[in-house]
Amino acid sequence: MPSDRAPNAETAPDAVEDTTMWSLIGQAVESVPPQIPGVDDEAMRLCMTLHCATSLVFYDLSATLRRADAVAAPTLKLLLILYMYGEMESRDLIRLSGMSRAAASALLDKIVGQEMIERRLSERDRRTHVVTLSEKGRTAFVEAFTVYNARERYWAETLTRAERDQLIGLIGKLVNARLDDGNLRRRQ
Amino acid sequence: MPSDRAPNAETAPDAVEDTTMWSLIGQAVESVPPQIPGVDDEAMRLCMTLHCATSLVFYDLSATLRRADAVAAPTLKLLLILYMYGEMESRDLIRLSGMSRAAASALLDKIVGQEMIERRLSERDRRTHVVTLSEKGRTAFVEAFTVYNARERYWAETLTRAERDQLIGLIGKLVNARLDDGNLRRRQ
DNA sequence: CAAAATTTGTCAATAGATTGACCGTCAATA
């Protein structure tokens, strides 16, 4: 039914209006690597699939938190770590957060301002602080994580238990092979 | 060698200084779900693994582009789509980008300013534009994507071909089961 | 013990992305 919108069949891999972010992967992998010498289509498919899927899943998880008026995902991660350890030095919290030092430090500041985390200078090392989860922070974490995990289940339950284990194992292999590689680029 | 830094064995799941972003997953999955009723540890492990791995991989890929003084990853994605289609309406480019309309529109503006994309009003629909990859844009794309894909291969080559296919299949199953779910939260 | 190197937190500058609102344009329908 679209007349003058039909794409040029020579250049376009497929009708663009029927293409989605997800179906784009297959088309891109078929059409791009043959045109550029040395490009590996399998690696491209793997990374593009991973990126696209992650984008869908974690946007959805974040939106779920927002809709529930809960803390945002980066905050949830800091609270989770602190919930595990109870009390720790901010250097470790920042390191484990996966964010850059500057970003984690700024976020921590904000959460301290919201009185969900208490912070005092460390006596052992005057460069760092000791941080503790406040009662308010503990409550906010449990509330948010309950909502968050319910949605995690929504995603996970499309796979069987065996498939989940397989997926986790494969991702684990991918990461572990590179983790102690000095070549890996990491956040500052 | 750490003396007074030994964590409290009752609250801490493990010595915090030996913990990494990656090993944190196992500890978190073991220690948090038992404390919060209704929390599903398998779903948590799956999502946390996915998130952590993706964060490592795509930070590394972006840093690879930066180090090579190539275009950034979001720009690369727009150029990739345009490279596939040659010429298309910006509405489709924006939709396929996976970003919000506002973000994609602003980014497109910037790339047009850099003369890597040409944009003219569409005659068919005066709300949208027709965008084309310029010669400069094509060159920038091929250069950047060559660097990017070489690094994708670095990640992908830790898996056998069968494992890669399996991983792609599992992620595909995860996403496809939810894609046409009206319940899915999407960007505006 | 002194000097050099590293660690930790923070600042400034920047870049990028989000939501929600708005306006002009197009499509559906009454």
Next chain:
DNA sequence: TATTGACGGTCAATCTATTGACAAATTTTG
């Protein structure tokens, strides 16, 4: 045809995260 609703792009406001540089504290090394 006129009205209603949907769509496409952009604006403003906000928020988050990044790098690179710096200072203070600590650790390592000579």
